Amino acid sequence: MRELKCLRCSGDMSFIRREEFQLGRTGWLLGDLPNLVAGAMELDVYACPNCGKVELFTPDEPFEGGGLPQKKCPRCGNMIDFDYHRCPLCKYDFKTE
Ligand SMILES: [Zn+2]
Ligand SMILES: [Zn+2]
Numbered sequence: 001m002r003e004l005k006c007l008r009c010s011g012d013m014s015f016i017r018r019e020e021f022q023l024g025r026t027g028w029l030l031g032d033l034p035n036l037v038a039g040a041m042e043l044d045v046y047a048c049p050n051c052g053k054v055e056l057f058t059p060d061e062p063f064e065g066g067g068l069p070q071k072k073c074p075r076c077g078n079m080i081d082f083d084y085h086r087c088p089l090c091k092y093d094f095k096t097e
Contacts, residue, residue, distance in 0.1 A: 002046075003089065004046055006048035007053070007055075007081070008048065008051050008053050009050050010088070011049065012049075013046040013047065014049055015044065015045075016047050016054075017045055018042055018044050018045070018059065019044075020040045020041070021040060021042075022040050024065065034045075042058075042059055061064065061069055064089060064090075071094075073087040073092050075089065076090040078090070
């Protein structure tokens with residue numbers, strides 16, 4: 001599970017469940033995902049309780065579906081959006097580097 005901030009409203013995303021998606025039927029949903037393999041694939045489902053935004057992530061790596069790249073906070077290790085100048089969790093300021 002990850003600490004995730006909603007891209008739309010910056011609220012906390014909640015982990016819903018890990019779901020097995022049947023590839024082929026959800027091609028419209030996963031069209032941009034590299035390394036597609038035949039059969040099923042497990043994805044983590046996160047939703048924002050504030051605005052209802054739902055995002056899918058591979059179990060190991062963030063899957064943004066064409067969204068912002070992420071960087072790792074050197075202080076707390078949290079993955080945050082690349083355009084943040086300050087860590088939303090520990091307030092680490094990237095501009096001081
Ligand atoms: Zn939201
Ligand atoms: Zn941090």
